[in-house]
Amino acid sequence: MSNTETALRTPFGDFQLRRIPYFNRSTLRAWDAADEWLINSVAESPSDKPLLIINDSFASLATVLHQFQPTVSGDSYLSQLAIQENARLNQLTDSADWQYPLPQRTQPQRVLMKLPQSQALLTAQLQQLNRCLAPASEVLVCARSQYFTPKVKQAFADYLGEPEVSLIKRKCRQLRLIKTREAVAHETIDSETQSQWRVPEHDLTMVNHAGVFAQQQLDIGARFMLQHLPQKSVQQVIDLGCGNGVLGLAYARQHPTAQVSWVDESYSAIASAKDSLLASGLQAEPKRYQFVLDNCLSKQANSSADLILCNPPFHQENAITDGVARQMFGDAKRVLRPGGELRIVANRHLGYHQHLKRLFGGYRNVAGNPKFAIISTTRKSL
Structure with a gap:
């Protein structure tokens, strides 16, 4: 029998969520405190603006926020599988749209993002967001507080706009910004990425x-x-x-x-x-x-x-x-x-x-x- 917690209660309803791959003996959940904070932020300020979710490893955000018909992107094929599996588990008919690389078919105006572990991957994703995001788009980023280093915050400022970073809550911080940086062509290979x-x-x-x-x-x-x-x-x-x-x-x-x-x-x-x-x-x-x-x-x-x-x-x-x-x-x-x-x-x-x-x-x-x-x-x- 599995010891994994799979039931998540949210302002949008109750959901069953599983990690991919799913291991019966694992105690690891498919979501964390950062996911819950982002979900609650959307509930507190709902919007019909096109929504983009980035680095949603186990599809907790895509599943809970399915009614907004989000576009989801990231580096992990397992994340793509998790969207399908958790949509099936919750009998959803309007699951998220996976796009890789970052969206070319739509121009998002609101972004929810989990920080990747790699600074190089973060830089590459911010370069792509700089090109594909509409002006004045809102970006919300959540992660454990220790990952918001000065270098991370500076990367957001360089490519998107000056960020505001919250106080710590449940060992996490939330970064919020409005896109003010103009789109820049990145035609040469960036040594950081x-x-x-x-x-x-x-x-x-x-x-x-x-x-x-x-x-x-x-x-x-x-x-x-x-x-x-x-x-x-x-x-x-x-x-x-x-x-x-x-x-x-x-x-x-x-x-x-x-x-x-x-x-x-x-x-x-x-x-x-x-x-x-x-x-x-x-x-x-x-x-x-x-x-x-x-x-x-x-x-x-x-x-x-x-x-x-x-x-x-x-x-x-x-x-x-x-x-x-x-x-x-x-x-x-x-x-x-x-x-x-x-x-x-x-x-x-x-x-x-x-x-x-x-x-x-x-x-x-x-x-x-x-x-x-x-x-x-x-x-x-x-």
């Missing part, structure tokens, strides 16, 4: 779009994994939770006949992997290389992969959780062919060894250092 750097030992050029992990350099876990990639050449390879795609790219470089799929739930990650492929001089061959937005491996066929490479996350938004990693491992077992290998790199303290042993029946320690472990496990033959 996109970076490019080399991995010379594998002859790769990496492109990181805003919000993708390890914005300026190769992260140490991936660097360790690159030293211990499988040497055997196989046909169907998946880089799961690919980020900028470095693991799959390195394997593709070493094994020119391999067919590689890069899979992630982040739009920016998939864009980064695509651009890194081209920047590294590999040809974008649709029959060999695929880029897939997915909830772990839900779109992948059973028994279809020979090798899955993975640097699994141990957090979802601001919450530390092994739920996503466990879903990745379970999906990998289904998707691997008999005899196929899952190879991961992870912080040693996370203890994925035992979970893999229970799931696959065994594992092998490929390499380790004081911080990371590289673990291999194989799907048993039928």
Whole structure:
């Protein structure tokens, strides 16, 4: 039985809300105090102005405010799935309209925004809002108080208008502003939102779009994994939770006949992997290389992969959780062919060894250092 709280009472009615992915044993809710504050702000000052919601991770705002027919945007494919799932759960017929990138079909005049974790992603989103928002549009932003740093507040002032920031309530603050800045063309790559750097030992050029992990350099876990990639050449390879795609790219470089799929739930990650492929001089061959937005491996066929490479996350938004990693491992077992290998790199303290042993029946320690472990496990033959 689930221990998760799913019922939210609001001025607009009572709603059932679930996170995507949904884990029975999780206690994490699909909303937080910042969501409730934004919902109450809309209730206190209703408007028929076109509404845009940004970074609504688990669709709590889109679901509760469905009657306003909001447009929703963000970097997460899971947010898009959450809109659909929570609309179904609440039997809504007028669910929100997902648009990515930020709206081109409508000109919003009111914005509700949750702060993203990445300053680069925030800057990129504010650049887009600068172009698409109507003059005098109202923007409300809510997050935990510690995230409203001077740099964050200055970014809003630079791109949209001078913000007013509230006092703390339930550990959150609310930023409010009226758009006064004129639209500015951003035709050149902004170093704050996109970076490019080399991995010379594998002859790769990496492109990181805003919000993708390890914005300026190769992260140490991936660097360790690159030293211990499988040497055997196989046909169907998946880089799961690919980020900028470095693991799959390195394997593709070493094994020119391999067919590689890069899979992630982040739009920016998939864009980064695509651009890194081209920047590294590999040809974008649709029959060999695929880029897939997915909830772990839900779109992948059973028994279809020979090798899955993975640097699994141990957090979802601001919450530390092994739920996503466990879903990745379970999906990998289904998707691997008999005899196929899952190879991961992870912080040693996370203890994925035992979970893999229970799931696959065994594992092998490929390499380790004081911080990371590289673990291999194989799907048993039928």
